[in-house]
Amino acid sequence: MTEPIRINRSTTRKPRPKDSDLGFGQIFTDHMFLAGPQKHVERMNSSARRLCIPPLDADMALSSIVRLVDIDRDWVPGTVGTSLYIRPTVIASEAFLGVRPAKSYIYFVILSPVGAYYPEGMAPVKILVVDKYVRAVDGGVGGAKTSGNYAASLFASDEAKHEGFTQVLWLDGVHRKYLDEVGTMNIMVKIGDEIITPPLTGTILPGVTRDSVLALLRKWGLNVSERQVSIDEVVEAHGRGKLDEVWGTGTAAVVSPVGELAYKGRKMVINGGKIGPLTQRLYDAIVAIQYGQAPDPDGWTLTI
Numbered sequence: 043m044t045e046p047i048r049i050n051r052s053t054t055r056k057p058r059p060k061d062s063d064l065g066f067g068q069i070f071t072d073h074m075f076l077a078g079p080q081k082h083v084e085r086m087n088s089s090a091r092r093l094c095i096p097p098l099d100a101d102m103a104l105s106s107i108v109r110l111v112d113i114d115r116d117w118v119p120g121t122v123g124t125s126l127y128i129r130p131t132v133i134a135s136e137a138f139l140g141v142r143p144a145k146s147y148i149y150f151v152i153l154s155p156v157g158a159y160y161p162e163g164m165a166p167v168k169i170l171v172v173d174k175y176v177r178a179v180d181g182g183v184g185g186a187k188t189s190g191n192y193a194a195s196l197f198a199s200d201e202a203k204h205e206g207f208t209q210v211l212w213l214d215g216v217h218r219k220y221l222d223e224v225g226t227m228n229i230m231v232k233i234g235d236e237i238i239t240p241p242l243t244g245t246i247l248p249g250v251t252r253d254s255v256l257a258l259l260r261k262w263g264l265n266v267s268e269r270q271v272s273i274d275e276v277v278e279a280h281g282r283g284k285l286d287e288v289w290g291t292g293t294a295a296v297v298s299p300v301g302e303l304a305y306k307g308r309k310m311v312i313n314g315g316k317i318g319p320l321t322q323r324l325y326d327a328i329v330a331i332q333y334g335q336a337p338d339p340d341g342w343t344l345t346i
């Protein structure tokens with residue numbers, strides 16, 4: 043079991059400036075956001091289990107991140123929209139050739155200050171629905187955050203990029219019919235009043251952002267279903283004018299609006315190619331929690 047998160051409160055508090063003294067990107071608060079890393083540590087260990095990698099001590103993994111961010115706190119960018127991206131990784135380090143679980147591993151964490159993901163505002167992306175390649179199959183490792191899944195995805199994304207698309211939408215590996223993920227993000231579609239996202243059956247990555255978005259949608263009293271949704275249902279809904287919004291969820295972009303889906307040579311423009319109101323509301327709500335501008339009732343953030 044994981045231990046409770048230790049919160050390191052800042053020992054000094056700056057006086058809060060008057061609103062009239064605020065500029066843009068010049069004043070910073072006492073604390074920074076860290077993406078509730080406990081869930082990420084748990085996921086790292088569930089991924090490790092599937093790959094025969096010994097689990098990390100959860101408390102050690104958490105405090106390694108907290109300490110590293112603390113030491114490198116000068117690197118945390120302060121402008122709205124920027125962040126410090128945290129990338130913990132485990133690799134095998136044994137000098138051995140052969141197929142079996144390794145006997146030694148290295149766990150490392152790197153930090154990367156990143157600019158605003160959407161410097162010019164959120165731009166909806168064009169997505170190609172692929173039925174020629176698959177990313178993961180039932181019973182495989184699609185639910186683990188492992189580099190092999192990215193390797194499996196590169197060729198299809200390359201082809202999609204050559205055809206002018208930003209990313210691909212993966213269908214399930216068995217029927218090539220049900221929506222799985224979009225690029226390296228979980229996918230959600232709004233058809234009429236229902237918001238649908240594929241269930242966690244082991245082929246898709248259990249995204250932490252997916253969890254947060256589902257929690258918000260439920261809190262807002264919206265109709266959310268974790269169920270299989272076929273590409274035919276999406277095409278049919280688009281034909282009826284009911285495919286209101288489509289978006290991806292993931293740490294880097296938070297939510298990423300899909301403005302166009304292409305499937306079997308047919309183009310489906312969503313919400314006139316513009317970001318939908320619910321996508322925008324989700325983005326605003328999560329970012330406000332991340333920046334400490336909105337209350338965090340579920341303990342998603344951790345201050346250092």
Ligand SMILES: *Cc1c(COP(=O)(O)O)cnc(C)c1O
Nearest residue numbers: 226227228247249250251292293
């Ligand atoms: C990381 C990842 C996601 C998103 O997970 P978050 O925890 O929300 O960042 C979704 N799909 C894939 C394939 C991923 O690698």
